[in-house]
Amino acid sequence: MRPLTLTGQSAAGALWLAGLAWVVRAVWDIRLAVAGEPASGPPDRGNGVHRPLNGLENSYHIVTSLGGGVAFLCALLFLSWLWRVRDNARALSGQVPKYAGIWVYLGWIVPIANLWFPRGIVADAYRTTVPGRKLPVCVNVWWGLWLVGMAGGVGIVYRDSTDEIIARAYHGVWPLLFSDAVVIGAAVAGAFVVRAVTAAQVERIRQGQGVSAGLVGAGTEG
Template sequence: MSGTRLRSPLLLGRTACALLGLVAVTDLLAIGAGYGVYRTADELAAGTGVGATLSPRAFRADHLYSVAGVLQTVTWLACGVVFVVWLHRVRVNAEVFRPDGHSKARAWVFAGWVVPLANFWFPRRVVLDVWDSSGPLGAPPRHGLVNLWWTLWLVSTGVGRLMADLYASAATGQEFRDAAVQMMAADAVDIAAAALAILLVVRLTRRQQERVLAGPVFVTALG
C-alpha cells in the first residue's frame, strides 16, 4: 500500500499498558465503593422517598460510588484513545508484513468500536488480522488470547452498563444489594479483561518486533 511504512509501536504499547493498569486500579476502587453500597443498602433505600434524606453513612457510600464511577469513565476513555492509536500503529505495520491479510478496511480500526452492532465483532476481527499478519511466516495462528480478551471485554462492558442502570433505578434495600453485587462482579471481570489486554499489547508488540528481526521486510522507517 502506497505510503505504508513500519513504525515502532513500543512507546504506544507501554503507554496503553500503563493506562490499562490504571483502569484495573479504578475497578478495584469501584469494587470497594460497591461493597460500601452493599453494606448501606437499607439506608440508601430509606433515603429514596420524597422528602427523605440519606444517613451520613449512606451518603458517603453513594458519593464514593459516584466518584469511583467518574474515575472509571475518565480512565477508560483515556485508555481507549491510546489503545486504539496503538492498534492503528500495529495495523499499519501488519499491512507491510502482509498487505492482503486484512478483511476490514483500515478505517474500521476506529469506526469498529462505535458503529452499532459492528462493535460486537469488528474490533476482534481487526485484532485477529493484525495478530495473524504479524506472526512468524508459516506458523499456525492461535487465537485463544484474543478470543478470551474479547469475550471478557463484551461481558464487562455490557453487564457494567446494565448494572449502572439497575443501581440508578433501585428503590429497595434488596435491589441496592443485588445491584452492588452484580456491579462488583462486572468490575472484577473488567480487571481480568484489562489484564488480558495488557498481555495482548505486550505479545502483539513483541510479535512485530520479532517479525522485523526475522525479515525479510522492507523497512523505510522504524522508530
C-alpha cells in the same frame, strides 16, 4: 513502519490501570452493601427527585468519575495502538488488511459489527505479522469477557445512573460485583493481548532490520 514499543507499553499500562480502577469500584460496591441503605431510602426517588447523599455515596460518585476518566484514556491509547499494529502488519506482510481503517473506530459502536470486528482487526494484524503462528489464547479470553459485558449491559458503560447503581448495591450487590469482575478480567486479558501482538511485531521488525543489515554488509564486502 510505525514505532510501536512505547504505544504498546502505554496501551497495556492503561489497561492495567483500568483494571485497578474497577477493583477500587468493586471495593466501594462492597462498602455500600455492608453499610446498608439509609433509613431515608435510595438516593434517586424518581421523577428527577434526589435526596442529599451521605459521605460514602459521595465518595462512590468520585470513584466512578475517576474510573470513567481512566476508561476514556484507556480507549484512546488502545485505539492508537490498534491503528499502528494494523498499519505495521500491512507493511510487514505486504497484504491489504482484512478490515478497512475506519473500522478501527466504528467497529466498536456499529451494531452487529461490534460483535467481532475489533477482535478480527487484532487477529488479522497478528496472523499477517507472524503467519502460521497460533493466535494467543488471551485474544479470545479478552473478547469473550468483552462480549459478556456487552450482553449483560454491564462493564465499562452502565445503563443506570450512578445513584441507581448505588441503590442496586444496597439491595443486590452480586450482579455489580460480577460486572466489575468482567471488566477487570477483560482489562487484564487486554493488556496481555497488547503485549503479545506488540512483541510479535517488534520481533518481525528486528528480523527485517537484521536481514537488511546483512545485505548491506554483503554489498559492502562485495
